[in-house]
Amino acid sequence: MLSAASPTPSDDPAWTLIWQDASDIPGWLKEGQARILWDEARALPDGATVLEIGSHQGRSTVVLGEALRSKGGTVLAVDPFIEGRLFGGLSTKDKFEANIAAAGLGDVVELVQDYSTRIRPTWSRGFDLLYIDGKHDYWTLSDDLKWAVHLPPGAAVVIHDCYSSIGVTLGILAHVLFSSELAYERRSDSQALFRVRRPSTADRLRILREVPWWIRNVFLKVLLRLRLRPVARLFGHDSPYDPY
Ligand SMILES: C[S@@+](CC[C@H](N)C(=O)[O-])C[C@H]1O[C@@H](n2cnc3c(N)ncnc32)[C@H](O)[C@@H]1O
Structure with missing residues (x-):
């Protein structure tokens, strides 16, 4: 489902080709959701950096990397490649690296193989867009939101499984609904776009309207x-x- 203000996924020929390749990579990202990442990353200036939390086999990473390729930009892909039936552990890392290489994005994507929560307290490198799609419990999401301190005003924070996961949504209600620094704009299914700016009352009400x-x-x-x-x-x- 695309919410009212979302872009039409297929109105850009370059996008159609990118999505054809990215959607061959196993993952949970839908076209409208990927399009939010593409549009926001394409709007960044030359040399921009995106920090992605949770890369899995690289479906979203490829979308972000393709958007930054011609800008000399960088995607910092943070994923510890956790073991288990759902995420597959270290064999997923091999698939991620193969998918990035197949897309010719080796010079754009930098893998940071670690837990977002472990590296955040000592992180100092700035970036221009934050994508959160790592562990979906309340505590991890709450910590992942703190990465936004590295963003400039007006930057996008895109969060997957927003208003579908209990942990992610409770984190949004606890830390964003009353925040004075992050405003909710729109979503495509569970991919939600927030922006680093002072929210209006309408922005806050928009969060509450997603509760049903x-x-x-x-x-x-x-x-x-x-x-x-x-x-x-x-x-x-x-x-x-x-x-x-
Ligand atoms: C839903 S998948 C990400 C899907 C990916 N964005 C895509 O488009 O296919 C979640 C990923 O988060 C990773 N993960 C889990 N805990 C994490 C953490 N604390 N920091 C970073 N990544 C984490 C898992 O290893 C898994 O690969």
Whole structure:
């Protein structure tokens, strides 16, 4: 779902080619969601740097890297490649590196193989766009939001699984709803765009207006855990996967 102000995914021929390649890489990013990253990264100045938390096999990294390629920019891809059924551990690192090489983005993407929460306290390098798609619990998201201190005014903070994950959404309600430094702009499904600026009352209300959608998503997740997929279908969710 694209919210009202979202761009049309297919209105740029360069984008169509980029998405064809990126969408071949396994991952959880949908086209409208990727397009937010592409549009925001393309709007950055020459030599810009993007910091991505959670790269997996590189689907979003390739989108960001392609946007910065002609600008001499850099994507700092932070991922420890955690073990487990969902993320695959170190074999995922090999796939990530192969996908970055296949896209010819070896000079654009710099891998930082570590936990975002471990490196953040001593990090000093500035960057121009922050993409958060790492661990989705409340504590990690709360810590990941602190990376925004390195951003200049007006910079974009893009957060995946926003208003679909319980931990991410609670983090947004606790740390962004009343923040004076980060304003919510829009989303494509669960990919939400925030900006480093003083939020207006309308920006804050826009966050609250997403709460019913969040409750719907949590409800759908409960149905899927209870193996009630036919019931989830009645609520418009025709997929075995959690809504995102
Ligand atoms: C949902 S996947 C990212 C998907 C990726 N953005 C894409 O487009 O396909 C989440 C990733 O976050 C990583 N991760 C988990 N905890 C992390 C942390 N504390 N810091 C950085 N990455 C983390 C996992 O290893 C996993 O690869």
